[in-house]
Amino acid sequence: MKQVDTFAYEVVPGEKVTLVAKLTGLPSDAVTVSKPFETVAGAADPTWDFVVPTQNATNYTAFAEVSFVQPAQGAQAVISVQSSIAGTLSGPFQIPPIDEASADKDPGFTFWLK
Amino acid sequence: MRRKFSSTKIIAAAVILSACLAAQGQQNHTNCYPDPPPALSDEVDKTVDRILQIGPDELLSRINTMVSLTVSDALGGDGAAVARKLEAYRYLGETARTDKQVGASATSSGSTSAVDKPGLISLLGFAVEHGAIQQDVSSTALTLTTSPYAIVALAKGDSPQTYQDYSLLNRLGVSATFDLTNQNNILANATRKQLTELTAKFRISGDRSTRSAGFQHFWDTEIAPAIKNRLNAKVDLTMPIVNDPQLAALVDPRSPASMAVALKSQIKTYLDSHKIDTDEKKASVTSALREMILCALKTSVYDRITSGTLSLSDNTKQQVAGALATLFAAEAQVAAAQVSLQQFLKTFMKTGNLLTLAYTDHRMVVSSNYSEVQFLFERHVAPIEIIANAGISFYDKPDPAKNQQTVRDYSGAVSFEGSSKSPFRSVSDDLSKVTYSLTARYERLKENENMIGLNPNVASAQAKVEIPIALGVSIPVSYTYSSATETSMKSENKFNIGLNFDIDKLYSVVKPGH
Numbered sequence: 001m002k003q004v005d006t007f008a009y010e011v012v013p014g015e016k017v018t019l020v021a022k023l024t025g026l027p028s029d030a031v032t033v034s035k036p037f038e039t040v041a042g043a044a045d046p047t048w049d050f051v052v053p054t055q056n057a058t059n060y061t062a063f064a065e066v067s068f069v070q071p072a073q074g075a076q077a078v079i080s081v082q083s084s085i086a087g088t089l090s091g092p093f094q095i096p097p098i099d100e101a102s103a104d105k106d107p108g109f110t111f112w113l114k
Numbered sequence: 115m116r117r118k119f120s121s122t123k124i125i126a127a128a129v130i131l132s133a134c135l136a137a138q139g140q141q142n143h144t145n146c147y148p149d150p151p152p153a154l155s156d157e158v159d160k161t162v163d164r165i166l167q168i169g170p171d172e173l174l175s176r177i178n179t180m181v182s183l184t185v186s187d188a189l190g191g192d193g194a195a196v197a198r199k200l201e202a203y204r205y206l207g208e209t210a211r212t213d214k215q216v217g218a219s220a221t222s223s224g225s226t227s228a229v230d231k232p233g234l235i236s237l238l239g240f241a242v243e244h245g246a247i248q249q250d251v252s253s254t255a256l257t258l259t260t261s262p263y264a265i266v267a268l269a270k271g272d273s274p275q276t277y278q279d280y281s282l283l284n285r286l287g288v289s290a291t292f293d294l295t296n297q298n299n300i301l302a303n304a305t306r307k308q309l310t311e312l313t314a315k316f317r318i319s320g321d322r323s324t325r326s327a328g329f330q331h332f333w334d335t336e337i338a339p340a341i342k343n344r345l346n347a348k349v350d351l352t353m354p355i356v357n358d359p360q361l362a363a364l365v366d367p368r369s370p371a372s373m374a375v376a377l378k379s380q381i382k383t384y385l386d387s388h389k390i391d392t393d394e395k396k397a398s399v400t401s402a403l404r405e406m407i408l409c410a411l412k413t414s415v416y417d418r419i420t421s422g423t424l425s426l427s428d429n430t431k432q433q434v435a436g437a438l439a440t441l442f443a444a445e446a447q448v449a450a451a452q453v454s455l456q457q458f459l460k461t462f463m464k465t466g467n468l469l470t471l472a473y474t475d476h477r478m479v480v481s482s483n484y485s486e487v488q489f490l491f492e493r494h495v496a497p498i499e500i501i502a503n504a505g506i507s508f509y510d511k512p513d514p515a516k517n518q519q520t521v522r523d524y525s526g527a528v529s530f531e532g533s534s535k536s537p538f539r540s541v542s543d544d545l546s547k548v549t550y551s552l553t554a555r556y557e558r559l560k561e562n563e564n565m566i567g568l569n570p571n572v573a574s575a576q577a578k579v580e581i582p583i584a585l586g587v588s589i590p591v592s593y594t595y596s597s598a599t600e601t602s603m604k605s606e607n608k609f610n611i612g613l614n615f616d617i618d619k620l621y622s623v624v625k626p627g628h
Binding site for chain 1: 159160161162163164167168171172174175176178179203205206271272273274275277323324325329330333334337338341342344345346348349352353355356357362365366367368455459
């Protein structure tokens with residue numbers, strides 16, 4: 001995976017893309033992530049992943065939304081993007097922290113096929 | 115110094131400069147996309163706000179959504195009608211805030227007397243600044259509260275994992291109250307000498323926090339699916355954009371024809387040359403950036419579609435229109451979830467029994483120090499709150515000359531509390547309510563047993579109502595009957611009326627930007 005921009009990444013078929021949310025003062029399900037990502041159970045931090053199909057792959061978009069319902073003081077979410085393919089790891093690439101005052105709490109990501 | 119510029123760079127700079135000037139010139143006039151759909155306008159506003167918070171990179175977070183809404187608007191027909199029906203999206207939680215959550219915890223200076231005073235102040239100051247200790251200052255007292263969890267969270271981070279690993283510590287809260295003598299350096303009052311009360315509370319049952327299992331279950335079953343459906347609908351809406359060759363070229367940052375890259379560069383140049391050091395300048399820059407984005411969308415997407423320069427496949431058109439209908443339904447579902455969340459929070463914060471064991475060490479100036487152990491019980495039985503306390507207190511060093519024994523007293527109290535909408539609400543932000551309560555209390559004072567002129571049994575009843583009469587101003591009125599007092603056998607009738615000013619509430623409404 002190559003980072004093109006904070007929210008744009010270049011991927012190849014077969015690559016596993018992972019989103020990880022490091023949360024402070026928030027419950028573990030404060031972050032919701034769209035398709036094509038699926039929740040990874042048992043991870044220490046809330047984690048989602050998807051594998052770029054090896055056949056009929058397209059460009060992909062995905063969104064994550066952080067909810068702040070009666071958050072603790074200083075609550076924030078730091079989402080990072082990373083990937084792996086054939087043992088090669090890329091990232092993590094971190095997007096700016098999202099807190100209660102952030103105007104954009106549902107950032108969008110684009111994964112462009114190389 | 116290098117003074118050599120390539121002609122390409124000069125042309126690019128001129129284009130950017132003219133675009134900036136155009137945008138700046140337009141900011142007070144009708145923009146080139148005068149009537150964008152409300153949802154598009156909202157996306158642009160959020161993008162601009164985030165760009166001002168973080169930087170121009172934030173543009174690419176929402177560019178696909180902005181382009182898809184512009185495409186829908188340009189295509190006309192049912193899709194455009196739906197695009198215009200979509201409203202500004204409100205994140206869950208923004209409307210669901212109830213009262214500020216009262217955090218538990220904090221060790222106070224009184225219990226760590228070995229530390230010298232300046233060091234203690236630094237330590238306390240650090241903990242207060244980082245949220246591990248909360249301080250409450252009244253005109254006569256300083257109260258510091260914390261929990262062992264807050265200290266652990268300060269060291270390890272308040273992550274869901276930490277919360278789970280140390281959940282037991284979160285049940286424990288401690289607070290210390292000090293006499294306030296130094297108004298200039300508040301934390302300097304936190305000394306053993308000025309300590310008047312030390313309290314530890316352990317929550318035996320009941321958890322009304324949004325991290326509790328009860329709330330999480332509600333969230334996972336009722337709210338999260340609605341959010342996920344909306345996010346998935348946004349994916350459906352933006353996938354045609356990034357996969358249509360012509361539209362993808364506009365938003366792909368790798369493309370030489372990328373509108374997104376040119377716009378980002380334009381925004382960066384503008385921000386580099388415009389300082390935002392006043393509210394007026396911020397408003398001006400906000401307006402200019404909004405114009406830049408809307409103009410780019412209008413000229414690069416809307417106009418080209420309506421003029422036929424950019425011809426989209428039927429498949430792309432159908433996908434966008436279909437996704438819009440799905441997004442519209444999903445946002446309605448989120449709006450319903452908002453209402454459901456507000457309703458749930460209202461009742462959840464009062465659900466079940468809350469049972470707490472409290473220990474308080476009273477440091478008396480003229481009398482003997484004593485400790486108090488209490489069970490505090492709270493239950494909501496619509497429409498009232500029932501609060502009951504039962505306790506026993508002990509003298510640390512009973513004074514036989516005053517007929518004091520180890521046990522100081524037994525006490526019990528029950529209170530019924532309720533509230534109703536205030537008829538005097540002056541502004542919509544004022545959520546003050548008329549509160550009323552009926553309280554009965556009984557105390558058996560052991561040291562008054564067999565003492566002439568004193569009654570060991572002290573019973574009292576109180577009726578109280580507090581009426582908000584204006585924003586942050588209320589009148590408490592109470593009547594109390596006591597069968598005796600701690601120092602007299604005579605019964606007592608008290609009628610009190612006062613005037614309360616809630617400075618925090620006043621400030622919350624008049625603060626800048628509210």
